[in-house]
Amino acid sequence: MAEQQDDKIRLLIVDDIAETRENIRKLLQFEPDIVVVGSASSGEEAIKQSIELQPDVVLMDISMPDMDGITATELIIKEVPFAQIVILSIQNDADYMRRAMRAGAREFLAKPPSGDDLISTIRLVAQRAKEQREKLVIQPLAIAVPQPGEPGYKGPSKPLGKLLAVYSPKGGVGCTMLATNIAIGLSSEETPTVLVDGNLQFGDVAVFMNLQVKNSIVDLASRVDELDEDIVGEVLMKHDSGLYVLAAPPRPEMADEIQASQVRTVLRFLRMHFAYIVVDNSSTMDDITLAVLDMADLLMAVATTDIPSIKDARLLFDLLNVLEFPKENIMFVLNKTDRRSGITSEAVAENLRQVVEGEIPLDDRTVATTVNRGEPLLLGDKSRPIARNMLDLLATVKQRLIAEELSSEKIVEKERSRVFGR
Template sequence: MTLLWDADPGAVERFQVALGGVTRHDSPAALGRALEADSSEFLVIIGPDVDLASACDFSEGVRVQRPEVGVILTRRRVDVTVLAQSLRAGVREVVQADDLTSLADAARRSREISQKVAGHTTSDASREGKVITVFSAKGGVGKTTFSTNIAAYLATSGSKVLLVDLDLAFGDVAISLQMLPTTSIMDLVSMAGHIDEQGLASVVTHHSSGLDAAAAPSDPSDADRIPGSTISELLRVAKTVYDFVIIDTPPAFTEHVLAAFDNSDLLVLIATLDIPAVKNLRLSLDTLDLLGTPKDSRLVVLNRSDAKVGLRAEDVVTAIRQDIALMVPTSPAVPASVNKGIPLVIDEPRHAVSVAFKELTEKFLRNPGPVETRAEAKVDAGPQRRWSLSRGGK
């Protein structure tokens, strides 16, 4: 979160366009207390109407006490005298107040300097969290059910989890969890290029299970206004904040889904026992081959595996030419839990479907190990494979 010293309450809205999350303080004393209270604050913006001498005094103090903190001064008119006095006081940059693009660039440069001074690495290099994308090219196979239950189980098991709804036009994550978000992924568009931990925190909604959710926009038309680059930036930041990032997706290879694939450690590909779903899964695997996605980053799961519909699990394996890692049974308790807005792993933790979700999470997400094909359908698994949560040496 960026700290702002400005007496005008309306300044927050103006500066948010360039800086994302902003907290305003109207005095140097209040600003100093905020810096003392949070050692992760690295950026201070001083408004254009703050007295220059006071701004320089504050900057000199910060330079001694918190050298990693960057101070950027905004002025209605920038001249040589202002520049000289400001830079002598330790101000990193002086920016024209109405030039929001230059202000955003200055803030980005200041954060990079602060990270180096504080001994931090960049976001990509310090990444710790794992990103798991749940995908199927056919709708109605249970992607949202898988995503919400995996995320809820991880959250209740002590992990810090972000659930991202990438079905930006018709996402169901919020309604499936009976959440009423006031913000969405759409709110990140204005922060593009400088999304940080605080900016991300400002658009997520907390769920009672402990997970955070980045909801899809309420207006389907907003989906086309969200660039794929914003999704990539969201995920890069999220990996530095959360232990796990679970991504629910639409049944299509949109630019947002492709961005998720590029940033994912594991793809959970869902199939069901019907010809259209199997056909789409086969095409999806072929497409992933063309995209260069590593085969060992893909996990095929068969949902509603015990449905008596004339198609067997071994038929699916033959069609997709890939082993099934896990089978999840059919149960009316699943749609009932969705209607209640409570993930089944929380509502009925001992249910067979809940047990399958937990097995999927523990074996392949939290503690990846050898893939073992379930014996119910007597599928020939061939040689065992070890699934890895790393991609391309990342």
């Protein structure tokens, strides 16, 4: 790409009527920051050109002879995740808009658009495209394990990375919020860390981290027999903070393709390359969750201070007991604690006979802002009480994981006997 075009907004116009394409081109011809890189007259052509031309913004007509604009939108985003699609439509139907949004469209413009509307909308969404483009620059896995004779080689007994599983039998208690923050806190140059979205159907780790998913765990599951640093490096995303992320599949039905044994293999591979692996799990106790728990060095069991959550936590502890999960590997954390709830953490601890090792207060405003912006708490203002609690929790997690490492230092690969999972 020519140097001076790097900052320009790359636009693709898609419409089956040549006159419409030409009119739009004319409206934009004097804008110094917008360059029309292509125009397509059908859905199929639009997809082909998007892959080839990598536009920041695609102006998309709705009805075309071969496919509708929604299908084309969906397919383009799959191929060019940073591309921002603006739908041009005569219809103003709410249902249609909803479907288009779900397919990944960013904005709508009534047809024919005014020059001002068109230009300001393109500029607005292009900003987002630029940010996402930057995030998508794939960094190779620079975590080569030192070989014999190389500096840093620790001998065959180099401990494997420690796996922290975050789990609650009840949904919505804050597992993802905790997993993202703890993973960010654990990640450093000396301790490379990967956050794995184990909620394969409805995982939202990427949303919490404001990352656009291009590749996901599906792409590794299907290639478990040939995993190497190049393949894994291509699939992992690197967040600005330095944390690596292995995202959940972009669509829930894709989770069906993934088997527990494949998840195990992927996690085993990650343990050889990262100091810490944090897995955010779905609340369903299925084969996948069991496989993760089976490999976990530390299980962060999360609950909130309300009766249904406490009841489910009790069932979980009973189940873990039956499964002979080592009690010392459980770390019980209460989230959304609130003095006004009338249930203290001491009461919960006593009731469940389980020490509460971390407490994060309810703070709707702060958490909602960080989640909606995709900027985890520990990357923002750390003076707030909730951030201080998170730092305390992080310190406890580190202590527990380091203690675990010391106790298993001589073991090359610790395989807990298969008491559960397959």
